[in-house]
Amino acid sequence: MNKKSSYISIVLITMILGVMLAIQFRTNQYLDQGVTADRAQEMVAELSRLESDNRKFDRDIDDLTYKLEQARKGQTQARDAITDELEKAKMSAGLTSVTGPGIEVVLDNPDSTGIFIRDEYLLKIANELKGAGAEAISVNGQRLIATSEIRLAGSFININLDRTEPPFQILAIGNQEKLKSSLEISGGLVDYFRELGIAVKIQTPSSVTIPGYIKDLQYDYAKSVKG
Amino acid sequence: MWIGVWLAALGLVLGIALGLNLPFTVPQAYAKYMSVAALAAMDSVFGGIRAAMEEHYDNRIFITGFFSNALLAAGLAFFGERLGIDLYLAAVVAFGVRLFQNLAIIRRHLLKK
Numbered sequence: 001m002n003k004k005s006s007y008i009s010i011v012l013i014t015m016i017l018g019v020m021l022a023i024q025f026r027t028n029q030y031l032d033q034g035v036t037a038d039r040a041q042e043m044v045a046e047l048s049r050l051e052s053d054n055r056k057f058d059r060d061i062d063d064l065t066y067k068l069e070q071a072r073k074g075q076t077q078a079r080d081a082i083t084d085e086l087e088k089a090k091m092s093a094g095l096t097s098v099t100g101p102g103i104e105v106v107l108d109n110p111d112s113t114g115i116f117i118r119d120e121y122l123l124k125i126a127n128e129l130k131g132a133g134a135e136a137i138s139v140n141g142q143r144l145i146a147t148s149e150i151r152l153a154g155s156f157i158n159i160n161l162d163r164t165e166p167p168f169q170i171l172a173i174g175n176q177e178k179l180k181s182s183l184e185i186s187g188g189l190v191d192y193f194r195e196l197g198i199a200v201k202i203q204t205p206s207s208v209t210i211p212g213y214i215k216d217l218q219y220d221y222a223k224s225v226k227g
Numbered sequence: 228m229w230i231g232v233w234l235a236a237l238g239l240v241l242g243i244a245l246g247l248n249l250p251f252t253v254p255q256a257y258a259k260y261m262s263v264a265a266l267a268a269m270d271s272v273f274g275g276i277r278a279a280m281e282e283h284y285d286n287r288i289f290i291t292g293f294f295s296n297a298l299l300a301a302g303l304a305f306f307g308e309r310l311g312i313d314l315y316l317a318a319v320v321a322f323g324v325r326l327f328q329n330l331a332i333i334r335r336h337l338l339k340k
Binding site for chain 1: 230234235236237238239240241242243244245246247251253258261262264265268271272275284286289290293
């Protein structure tokens with residue numbers, strides 16, 4: 001009985017030893033292939049460092065995205081402002097069609113008399129209308145801009161280098177009362193023209209549409225001065 | 228006596244076969260202690276074989292020696308690690324020397340026959 005139990009214990013204990021050796025063997029094999037404890041700790045530390053870096057970069061991304069958005073918004077605003085400015089400049093230059101309350105003056109040659117409408121008359125009317133605060137003026141569909149001429153050329157009157165003939169339809173946008181009274185003032189242009197026998201018709205439509213200048217504006221000599 | 232030795236060899240083979248097939252490895256941090264404990268256990272087994280050859284084998288001494296040596300060696304290595312001293316080296320040297328002594332004595336017993 002004593003002997004039998006000792007045999008059993010021998011087998012059990014050597015079995016335990018065998019298991020220990022085998023496990024140790026396999027563990028070392030695994031260690032050779034894998035990483036050491038120190039290395040693992042290093043990698044864990046590096047991982048946590050990289051993760052915190054990653055979080056920081058995520059925050060940077062958010063921040064920069066926000067800034068970019070702001071910049072884009074600013075850019076859009078700037079572009080809108082520039083477009084706005086450009087529109088204003090075009091309008092000031094007379095390149096866009098405009099509409100608004102205004103006055104319509106039609107001058108026509110009298111049939112009987114030998115008198116005919118001279119360029120000066122048109123110039124005078126335009127000048128008078130400008131003096132009365134007209135914001136846009138056109139003669140027979142030709143917009144008057146800074147470089148527009150009204151000039152006798154043979155039997156025609158050239159406006160913007162375009163031949164026009166009577167009847168002359170002059171459109172102007174502005175304060176209707178002022179425009180009208182500036183022409184109809186007693187002793188003014190209308191009286192003068194009528195004395196000459198020219199047919200003058202003045203109307204004040206609530207909406208007048210004046211076309212923009214359609215030709216190219218060329219500046220061969222003038223250069224803008226910076227500053 | 229020879230039955231005991233053969234049983235020991237049989238147990239060892241069974242244990243190794245079992246250990247190689249277990250889906251289990253020691254965590255890396257404890258591999259060092261496990262190795263020292265295995266060395267101590269090996270020493271105990273060879274010591275047992277030697278005792279058997281010298282005809283004064285005691286089962287209780289064998290069993291207690293096996294476990295206490297293994298635990299002591301592992302514990303020594305553990306405390307050495309905590310204290311910053313490589314105490315497991317002491318266990319390795321001590322049990323290594325005893326292992327060789329036991330093997331030498333076993334060899335002599337075998338040769339005497």
